[in-house]
Amino acid sequence: MPVTIKDIAKRTGKSITTVSRALHGYDDVSPETREMIVRTAEEMGYTPNLLAQRLQKQRTDTLGFILPTFGPRFSDPFFSEFLAGIGNTAGEYGYDLLVSTQPPGEKELEIYRKKVMGRQVDGFIVVRTRCHDPRIQLLREMGTPFVAFGRTEDDLDYPFVDEDGAAGMSMLVEHLLKLGHRRIAYISPPLEYTFARDRLRGVQETLTAAGLALPEDYLVFGDLTQRSGLAEAARLLNLPEPPTAIIAGNDLMAFGAMSAVQQRGMQVGRDIAVAGFDDTPMAETAHPPLTTVHQPIYKIGRMITEMLIKIIQGEPLESTQIILKPQLIVRQSCGE
Amino acid sequence: MPVTIKDIAKRTGKSITTVSRALHGYDDVSPETREMIVRTAEEMGYTPNLLAQRLQKQRTDTLGFILPTFGPRFSDPFFSEFLAGIGNTAGEYGYDLLVSTQPPGEKELEIYRKKVMGRQVDGFIVVRTRCHDPRIQLLREMGTPFVAFGRTEDDLDYPFVDEDGAAGMSMLVEHLLKLGHRRIAYISPPLEYTFARDRLRGVQETLTAAGLALPEDYLVFGDLTQRSGLAEAARLLNLPEPPTAIIAGNDLMAFGAMSAVQQRGMQVGRDIAVAGFDDTPMAETAHPPLTTVHQPIYKIGRMITEMLIKIIQGEPLESTQIILKPQLIVRQSCGE
DNA sequence: GAGGACGGCCAAAACGTTTTGGGAGATAAT
DNA sequence: ATTATCTCCCAAAACGTTTTGGCCGTCCTC
Known part of the structure; x- marks a missing residue:
């Protein structure tokens, strides 16, 4: 039903070849x-x-991205912003974006394999790397181009962009120390994530350097959701x-x-300091506005996508492993 | 480099046809x-x-979804949850999801057209419909299967799922009236969105029915972001x-x-009532927890995807236009 | 007027599948 | 012995492109 190149050939009386070449601006067809x-x-x-074009060209002009969803009430500003970054960039460069949603686990790797081997994508964007990340190992084995947001702890050589979470936490802790805080607790994300270890290390080292420590009961673990932040903070306050x-x-x-x-009638920033990490858009308009460490998620999305496209197209990269310096954003949630 | 059916044929000494048929379980090849x-x-x-498979089969087994992003700091829990819904469902049914990011405007329609005409997708999911939605008109014209989240004001016959926003707002306003509120203001999303008119209508009609009205200076407009909510509420409080x-x-x-x-030192729920709409995961853990109207975004994502797949596969739908009854979630942000 | 260069065009192969329309051989029915 | 019916298999066409290699004139050059 749709118009093909053959139809045009028939209509114009020219050959298929000529039509194709004309449409692509080759110079061996008369003006x-x-x-x-x-x-x-x-x-x-x-x-x-x-x-058809892709089958012939043996390229898909498509990037793969697997959204690690957790349960139905999946809602993380991190991902919408990141997705906007890679989506916009991919679009600008003429690439499509194939998105799958899959919680980490068994089937996850199967999807990566299938998309690559089925020649559905030219490359992958991997997000939220884990310490020993099977996805990275698999992609390396398969020789697929990919760029990751985050490092691993295996000493693998692969392209990534990451923010120096330890340095970020360090700045944050120093800030709190300067404000006079001595009893500082930390709600850590699950330690399977490399960034979680990184940030925890930053907290611990800075406290140690100041002659303090992170006592065992001041270190609790959440699952990155607001709900778990509430629950763990409640435990700390008890x-x-x-x-x-915190x-x-x-x-x-x-x-x-x-x-x-706030549920216990205390005031954030006056009675107790609270700080975060990421500087999501909400941080600015929360009450009180949240002191946090900025992570340019959108920009990182753009960088990663551009790197990946360059790799796919065989262009050289200036640097394949980029670690961004974090920036402390002081607002009111830690007091003056 | 990758293994093709031809390689298998060569190795086994069988023909390409036989290999293909064997792999698909046809019964005209011996066990x-x-x-x-x-x-x-x-x-x-x-x-x-x-x-190759798709070129031959003339089906892509791919659904298209265009994420309407607004600027780099795009971050809306609505979309991550919705995306999780459609992504998971598509995956279960063996469909891929092709995501583009594009702000509404000129180029938006071009993308829809290109994906459809380029036979990249079998159908589309349209989200956040506008009163006179050019996307819907285009998709109808092209005869592409699609399902929308939301209605339009043109009287077009197309499949959609929507929540009865007017009824939701009605319940919310009644709740506030019952609590004794008489001075109720409304921060409306841009009226180009059908759901915005719908919700506004619900507010106005319920107030009118109660012998009140929505005075002009109590009706302000935001752009759906937290920042604009803050700004507009500030104007109302002034x-x-x-x-x-509110x-x-x-x-x-x-x-x-x-x-x-809170910035003016007042207490939400005691000094002033605040209510929302959507019941995003954050509503529950905000302080105070937000009274709002529940919208099962994840489930709607699933429903829409299932409907779309049925349409694509030519299966009959029980109902093509579904309007869900909303549910009021009373929490503490409006007091007792 | 022979040789070469060039401009404009095209047939055919290729990309990796699935499907169509048989065909060969064995067994069963007449 | 002929015909019918299976069982197992395959060559070739098709999906819609791009690319390769070459062909046929015309125009120039010596």
Whole structure:
């Protein structure tokens, strides 16, 4: 039903070859013929069949991205922003984006394999790397181009962009120390994520350097959601000697922690300090506005996508392993 | 480089046809040959080339979804949840999901057209319909299967799922009236969206029915972000006679409104009531927990995807236009 | 006027599948 | 012995492109 190149050939009386070449601006077709072909193609509403094009070209011009969803109430500002970054960039470069949703686990790898081996994508974007990330190992084995957001702890050589979470936490802890806090607790994301270890290390090292430590009961673990931030903060506040400052491993848990504080009638920023990590858009308009470490998620999405496209196209990269310096954003949630 | 069906044929000494048929379980190949072929295919690590398969089958098994992003700091829990719904469902049914990001406007329609005409997708999911939605008109014209989240005001016959926003707002307003509120303000999303008119109508009609009205200066407009909720609520609170209750057209703006209230040292739920719409996961853990109207976004994503797949596969639908009854979720942000 | 260069065009192969329409040989029915 | 019916298999066409290699004139050059 749709118009093919063959239809145009028939209509113009030219060969398929000539039509194809005319439409692609080759110079071995005369200007008049080209003009004529282009015009009829337009009239007939021709759009190339991308499947056929790709089969022939042996390239898909498609990037793969697997969204690690957790349960139905999946809602993380991190991902919408990141997705916007990679989506926009891919679009600008003429690439499509194939998105799958899959919680980490067994079937996850199967999807990666199938998309690659089925030649559905030219490359992958991997997000939220884990310490020993099977996805990275698989992609390396298969020789598929990919770029990751985050490092692993295996000493693998692969392209990534990451933010120096340890440095970020360090800045944050120093800030709190300077404000006089001595009892600082930390709600950590699950340690299977590399960024979680990284951030925890930053907290611990900075405290140690200051002659303090992170006591065992001041280190609790959440699952990155607001709900768990609330629950864990509540536990911290119930301690016989509760902390005067709570750092959360991401903004979402920090918001939860703020709610926990407020639920007991205390005031965030005055009675107790709360800080996050990520600087999601909500951090600015929360009450009180959240002190946090900025992570340019959108920009990282763009960078990763551009790197991946360059790799796919065989262009050289200036640097394949980029670690961004974090930036501390001081707002009111830790007081003055 | 990758293994093709031809390689298997060569290795097994059978024809391409037989290999293909064996792998698809046709019964005109003997059990022994089939077994042998399947085994070697596995040994050789064969994965069918989906491009070729699709070109031949004239189906893509892919659904299209265009994420309407607004600027780099795009972050809306609505979309992550919706995306999870459609992504999971598509995956279960063996469909891929092709996601583009594109702000509404000129180029938007071009993308829809290209994906359809380029035979990249079998159908589309349209989200956040507008009153006169050019996307719907285009898709209808092209005869592409699609299902929308939301209605339009043109009287077009197309499949959709929507929630009865007017009824939801009605319940919310009644709740506030019952609590004694008489000065109720509304922060509306842009009226180009059908759901915005719907919700506004619900607010106005219910107030009118109660012998009240929505005065002009109590009706303000935000852009669905938390930031604009904060700004507009601030304007409302600056009025000579400020409202005692603020309803926001979505949760995100409600959170902003809550911040605005708290910034002036007032207490949400005691000094002033704030309510939202959507019941995003954050509503539950905000402080105070937000009274809002529940919208089962994940489930709607699932429903829409299932409907679309049925349409594509030519199966009959029980109902093509579904309007869900909303549910009021009373929490503490409007007091007792 | 022979040789070469060039401009404009095209047939055919290729990409990796699935499907169509048989065909060969064995067994069963007449 | 002929015909019919299976069982197992295959060659070739098709899906819609791009690319390869070459062909046929015309125009120039010596």
